[in-house]
Amino acid sequence: PKPVILDCDPGHDDVFAIWLAAGDPEIDLRAITTVGGNGLLSHTTYNARVVTGLAGITGVPIAPGAAGPLVRVLTPAESIHGANALGGPELPEPAVDEDPRTAVELIRDVLDAAGEPVTIVATGPLTNIALFVRAHPERLPLVREVVWMGGSTGRGNITPYAEFNAWTDPEAVAVVLGSGLPFTMIGLNVTHQVLVTPGVVARIGAAGTRTAAFGVELLTFFNSTYERDQGMPAGPLHDPVAMALVARPELLTTVETRIDVELHGTETAGATSVDLLGKLGREPNARVATGVDVEGFWQLLEAAVRTLS
Ligand code: BDR
Ligand code: CA
Numbered sequence: 001p002k003p004v005i006l007d008c009d010p011g012h013d014d015v016f017a018i019w020l021a022a023g024d025p026e027i028d029l030r031a032i033t034t035v036g037g038n039g040l041l042s043h044t045t046y047n048a049r050v051v052t053g054l055a056g057i058t059g060v061p062i063a064p065g066a067a068g069p070l071v072r073v074l075t076p077a078e079s080i081h082g083a084n085a086l087g088g089p090e091l092p093e094p095a096v097d098e099d100p101r102t103a104v105e106l107i108r109d110v111l112d113a114a115g116e117p118v119t120i121v122a123t124g125p126l127t128n129i130a131l132f133v134r135a136h137p138e139r140l141p142l143v144r145e146v147v148w149m150g151g152s153t154g155r156g157n158i159t160p161y162a163e164f165n166a167w168t169d170p171e172a173v174a175v176v177l178g179s180g181l182p183f184t185m186i187g188l189n190v191t192h193q194v195l196v197t198p199g200v201v202a203r204i205g206a207a208g209t210r211t212a213a214f215g216v217e218l219l220t221f222f223n224s225t226y227e228r229d230q231g232m233p234a235g236p237l238h239d240p241v242a243m244a245l246v247a248r249p250e251l252l253t254t255v256e257t258r259i260d261v262e263l264h265g266t267e268t269a270g271a272t273s274v275d276l277l278g279k280l281g282r283e284p285n286a287r288v289a290t291g292v293d294v295e296g297f298w299q300l301l302e303a304a305v306r307t308l309s
Contacts, residue, residue, distance in 0.1 A: 002119055009034065010038070015086070031061050037124035041066070049062055053092070069172065108136055170263050171263060190290065204216060
């Protein structure tokens with residue numbers, strides 16, 4: 001299995017990225033780091049502890065990172081995820097403790113101990129990864145790749161042109177893109193194909209476990225807010241698609257291309273400019289997902305959830 005660090009802001013869909021990572025045999029989840037994004041850092045960290053403990057995931061350290069973006073002010077995604085970033089189910093007391101290290105320290109330690117390159121999957125704003133790049137440029141060769149759910153080759157969801165994770169901390173996106181780390185973007189153009197239909201909810205629930213029941217409550221809440229906020233009655237389960245790329249690369253189609261991020265636009269700040277036609281004459285700096293095997297993805301997620309408590 002591939003060693004993976006998951007940097008996240010749970011968040012309903014982040015939870016499924018955690019569960020996919022913990023339940024899939026191709027992934028060796030070494031650490032979870034949290035960031036302010038969908039909710040305040042206190043909430044996203046607490047939520048990570050709740051959903052790991054609930055699912056019986058042990059031995060995976062959870063460390064909090066940045067409370068907010070590098071230079072901007074955090075605006076949590078309350079309209080989608082609720083005031084605590086995990087609206088819907090009642091949250092049990094977390095059975096897992098917080099690690100005493102910061103996210104950057106934990107990432108450093110996991111990389112140093114691994115003895116092989118480690119993949120970082122990021123499913124929130126890229127703040128922690130940018131801080132890691134700045135703090136430890138000497139350790140970038142220890143990172144196999146950064147796979148990020150964020151951005152879009154088309155339009156956005158939090159503004160007409162910007163996706164939420166990119167819009168929250170575009171400066172962090174620029175730092176990571178500029179670092180030379182191998183980078184793969186899984187944007188809305190792909191995640192909007194992975195829709196939580198009633199059939200999907202039923203399949204997850206059919207596992208019959210505590211985790212599955214909690215998952216159904218999450219998905220039900222998520223669909224209700226997506227319908228109200230985005231006009232989508234079946235919400236797109238963005239974040240586990242990034243983990244799926246690591247677990248089963250063949251489920252996604254990707255192209256090598258150029259990504260730049262808008263830092264100064266008056267209407268477009270946080271937009272990802274993806275040069276699919278190669279018009280800008282710049283060196284490619286990333287892989288960008290352009291397609292996904294939707295049924296294959298749900299099978300993967302369902303199988304992973306079935307392994308949990
Ligand atoms: C992204 O924003 C968050 O609300 C989700 O967790 C996902 O990471 C989608 O735009
Ligand atoms: Ca997220």
